[in-house]
Amino acid sequence: MAWPYPRILAHRGGGRLAPENTLGAIRCGAALGFRGVEFDVMLAAGDVPVLIHDETTERTTGVPGRVPLLTLSELQKLDAGDGEGVPSLEQAAKLCRQLGLWANVEIKPAAGHESATGEVVARAVSELWKGAEQPPLLSSFSVVSLAAAREAVPELPRGFLCDRVPPDWEATMERLGCVSLHANHKKLDEATARAVRASDYALACWTVNDPAIARRLLGWGAECIITDALREIPPDFA
Numbered sequence: 001m002a003w004p005y006p007r008i009l010a011h012r013g014g015g016r017l018a019p020e021n022t023l024g025a026i027r028c029g030a031a032l033g034f035r036g037v038e039f040d041v042m043l044a045a046g047d048v049p050v051l052i053h054d055e056t057t058e059r060t061t062g063v064p065g066r067v068p069l070l071t072l073s074e075l076q077k078l079d080a081g082d083g084e085g086v087p088s089l090e091q092a093a094k095l096c097r098q099l100g101l102w103a104n105v106e107i108k109p110a111a112g113h114e115s116a117t118g119e120v121v122a123r124a125v126s127e128l129w130k131g132a133e134q135p136p137l138l139s140s141f142s143v144v145s146l147a148a149a150r151e152a153v154p155e156l157p158r159g160f161l162c163d164r165v166p167p168d169w170e171a172t173m174e175r176l177g178c179v180s181l182h183a184n185h186k187k188l189d190e191a192t193a194r195a196v197r198a199s200d201y202a203l204a205c206w207t208v209n210d211p212a213i214a215r216r217l218l219g220w221g222a223e224c225i226i227t228d229a230l231r232e233i234p235p236d237f238a
Helices: 023-031 072-076 089-099 114-128 143-152 169-176 190-198 211-219
Strands: 008-010 036-044 048-051 102-107 137-140 158-162 180-184 202-206 224-227
Touching: 008 023, 023 036, 023 089, 036 089, 036 114, 048 072, 048 089, 048 114, 089 102, 089 114, 102 114, 102 143, 114 137, 114 143, 137 143, 137 180, 143 158, 143 169, 158 169, 158 202, 180 190, 180 224, 190 202, 211 224
Parallel strands: 008 036, 008 224, 036 102, 102 137, 137 158, 158 180, 180 202, 202 224
Antiparallel strands: 036 048
């Protein structure tokens, strides 16, 4: 597969320049010229998709709480940084479309919510990006979530996220109907990277913050770099 999306993605919206997974982060990425952003989506109470990485709110907001037990209204009253609340996927989608940003939506299920999260997020993305020239790509570490997403909206592209690329990665990709593999660059070797590309799957690497490493990965055949270092690895990085 030839990667048809932006080559450099702003991790969690604005990398380390803005509070992660907030509308401000998405605006930050866009202001720096990024054409694509990556962010995490989990289900809050009532199966409402929201942008947050952790199953609990303490790290990002300073307030203890479990995301699946909190309503959207309660999450939006928390300070996720710079006075911003935890946004809904609907808010993020509207902003991305307004700013002309493509999105890599990472399905981040809370424990025990893997199937529901995959299904709900896929259906929401399909509806919120209806008519978009390039709908988002759904990625996840959870094979259960990806399978549920495929069942719910098979036409949306999917990416398999992994820490260390497993020996059966190709069978997993085929089973889930994925178009791309998203690997931790720190645990990726050149032979594996080239094998992924030789199998005609796209290769994305996370989270790459050193320009020299980014160049090496691109030389190995990686087609997408996800970064926190938005100034050091800009959208036109060569």
